[in-house]
Structure formats: structure tokens, C-alpha cells
Amino acid sequence: MFSKKKEEESDYERTEPGVPTSPDVRRRKTSVIGPTLKFKGELSANEDLIIEGEIEGTIAHQDKNLTVGKEGRVKANINARTVEIYGRVDGDIHGEDVVKLAKSADVKGNIFCARIMMEDGARFSGNIDMGQTKKAPGKPTSLPIAESAKQIESAG
Amino acid sequence: MTARDPVPDEPLRDCEPLADEKGSPYARPLPSIIGSTVVMKGDLIVGEDLVIEGTFDGTITGKGPDTVTVRRTAQLRGEVSASNVRVEDGTNLENTVLSGRIGRTDR
Numbered sequence: 001m002f003s004k005k006k007e008e009e010s011d012y013e014r015t016e017p018g019v020p021t022s023p024d025v026r027r028r029k030t031s032v033i034g035p036t037l038k039f040k041g042e043l044s045a046n047e048d049l050i051i052e053g054e055i056e057g058t059i060a061h062q063d064k065n066l067t068v069g070k071e072g073r074v075k076a077n078i079n080a081r082t083v084e085i086y087g088r089v090d091g092d093i094h095g096e097d098v099v100k101l102a103k104s105a106d107v108k109g110n111i112f113c114a115r116i117m118m119e120d121g122a123r124f125s126g127n128i129d130m131g132q133t134k135k136a137p138g139k140p141t142s143l144p145i146a147e148s149a150k151q152i153e154s155a156g
Numbered sequence: 157m158t159a160r161d162p163v164p165d166e167p168l169r170d171c172e173p174l175a176d177e178k179g180s181p182y183a184r185p186l187p188s189i190i191g192s193t194v195v196m197k198g199d200l201i202v203g204e205d206l207v208i209e210g211t212f213d214g215t216i217t218g219k220g221p222d223t224v225t226v227r228r229t230a231q232l233r234g235e236v237s238a239s240n241v242r243v244e245d246g247t248n249l250e251n252t253v254l255s256g257r258i259g260r261t262d263r
Binding site for chain 1: 187188189190191192193194195196197198199200201202203204206210214219
């Protein structure tokens, strides 16, 4: 009983050496592109995706999380809600929520996201555009400027 | 069916634990899983077990003694070539050419 539990735990540690993987990741709906898999073409998905192999082409990932594992190699533009990179990516990354680059990451391309986390040691060549951040709800941004103008006029 | 049969009738997606007969967690890599919402169009080469639940249009080539498993939810169009191909009952293979050791599974 105990030995079986130990096997399971060690297996998860082995599977994703750089990725914070837990048994929950394997149980929930997640597609896995394994380390020996090479794919060239178009890929789209509406579930979490872990890439440990090689993908070349286009990745249209909708509203879910995408992880490029430590051994993962991607030559494609990436679109996803959350993007975590532990391996190599050649292409633009669009992260609706957040883009995370681990220390083992090697990214050549532009990053478009609301938030970014970059670990010390991560390699990155490109531009970061955080202009996609959602506007905070509430008063429009022009109101304070108009008020300032009135104050200037009254002072002058 | 013996324990060494290359087309074992075992759970597909409940992939834990993956240790081999000796209990070594390093002996067998995780299978690749193309989930039911995944759509792929192109050429794929794989050197490990592969489970297809989603849509694939193109060629799948298995390198090595591993097994390509096609689940009932899969929609294939093209060619699947592997040492072992396991097809779940009820799978639509109208536009698919399979080659290799073809097996059937009901789960």
C-alpha cells in the first residue's frame, strides 16, 4: 500500500522536473504532448495543454492554460489564458491573464500579456507589450484630467 | 492475453501509476494524450504511447513498439501507422487508414 503511493509520487516528480505538477494535474482534463512527440501543423484546443515534445506551426488555445515543459520545443505563436514556459519557444506569446517564464525558459518572440513573471535565469529576446491589461472599472480616466484643467483655468 | 501482450486491455486515461513491472518509475514515459477538445491538422511522429480522444486530420506515425489508442470520441481523417493500434468500440474510422497490429478495446 505504502510502496504504491511512493511510486505515484515519484512518478509525478519525474514527469515534470521543472513544472509544479501534482497528481491533480493528471486527473483533471489535460492534454499532454509527450517528449518524443513531434507535430507539424495546426493545433487548437479548449483544455489545458502540456507540451513536452516539439510543435511547429500554429497553436490556437482558447481560454485555458498552456505549459511548455522543460523539454518542450515550440515554433509557433501561442495564445492562451495562462502561459508557462519552462522550455524553448520561437514565436509570439499572447497570455490573456499571465505569462510565466521559468529560469529554464528560452523565448525568442514578443510577449503580449496583462501580467508577466520572469524568473532569474530565463532567456528572452523580444518585446513585452502589457497594453492588453484590462481597464479598471469605475470613473473614466478623462475625468481627473478635466478637473485638473478647470483648476488651472480658475487659477489663471 | 499474456502479461507481455503489446496491446494490453488497461485503463487509458487513468495513467497513474506508470511504473513498470519492476516498479521503476523511470522505465516508461507518460503517454501523450490528445484530448477531446483538441483539433490537430498536420503530421505527427511519436515514440511513446499515444491516446487520441480529439480530432486529427493528417498522418500519425509511431516509432518504436508503442501503442496508439483511438478512443470512441476521436474523429480521425488520414493515416495511422504504428506497431500497435488499439481502437475503441464504436469509433468512426470511415476516412482513416490504419496499419500495424490492430487491436480492439471496449473501454
